[in-house]
Amino acid sequence: MNLKTTAATAIAEVGAVLDRAIPQQVVGMAVPILAAKRIALYGVGREGLMMKSLAMRLFHLGLDAHVVGDMTTPPLGHGDLLIVSAGPGGFSTVDGLIGVAKAADAATMCVTATPGGTAPLSVDHIVHLDAQTMANDRTSQQSVLPMGSLFEAAQFLFFEMVILHLRDNLDLSADAMRGNHTNLE
Numbered sequence: 001m002n003l004k005t006t007a008a009t010a011i012a013e014v015g016a017v018l019d020r021a022i023p024q025q026v027v028g029m030a031v032p033i034l035a036a037k038r039i040a041l042y043g044v045g046r047e048g049l050m051m052k053s054l055a056m057r058l059f060h061l062g063l064d065a066h067v068v069g070d071m072t073t074p075p076l077g078h079g080d081l082l083i084v085s086a087g088p089g090g091f092s093t094v095d096g097l098i099g100v101a102k103a104a105d106a107a108t109m110c111v112t113a114t115p116g117g118t119a120p121l122s123v124d125h126i127v128h129l130d131a132q133t134m135a136n137d138r139t140s141q142q143s144v145l146p147m148g149s150l151f152e153a154a155q156f157l158f159f160e161m162v163i164l165h166l167r168d169n170l171d172l173s174a175d176a177m178r179g180n181h182t183n184l185e
Contacts, residue, residue: 009144010153017131017154022161029127029162032109033058034169036081042068042097043085043111046148050155051085057163060177061170068097076106083109087151088135089117098122113151129154 033039039058043051051067058065066073068082076082082101084094094110095118101108102122109125113133120126132139134148143150167177 006144010150013131013143013145013150014153014157017129017150018157018161020130021128021154021158023165025127025129025158026162026165028125029109029111030165030169032081032107032125033063033083033162033166036079036107037064038074038076038080039063039065039083040068040073040076040080040101040106041065041083042094044091044093046152047085047087047155050152050159051083053156054083054159054162057159058166060180061163061166061172062176062180063166076101076104078105080104080106081109082106083111084119084123085111085155086117086119087111087113087129087131087133087148089114090119094119095122111155129158 039055041051041055042048055065055067082097084097086094089112098108098110098119107125108123109127110120110123111127111129112120113129113131114120114135115126115128129151131151131154132143132148133151145153
């Protein structure tokens, strides 16, 4: 395996996912975020790590963002937004949390590679990132990246594009974002 060639292929694959998602999916994700009073985010496994990175950046924008499962996550209700990740289309915990949020009259959003899955079909807003996940990593068109890494890598960069779009819409500077970064490191 030539690592330089593999890296170039991986970067091209992530770029292709972003090309298919930008700008429509960025705007589609930003509008409900801007309308929300409070935002809670959730994902499982490595997708969960990407959701935590998004929660951190939303906080840096000055938004009231929380990670589901943290002790300080407030209850959701009318005017709030739950954002979940379900690359393969559904997970039992994700599906359950969507039900709880909807029962509390919160808006719901799912970031997914499989818009026909149980989670995206039950939410108010779908963000579609057309990428390989672990659910389809054994097909003939495999990514050079293992399992669901293409989806997760695309999520990270896509979320950064969403943050830049939100920063512009909120008329914030990079210094204003930096001002919200913790000093307890």
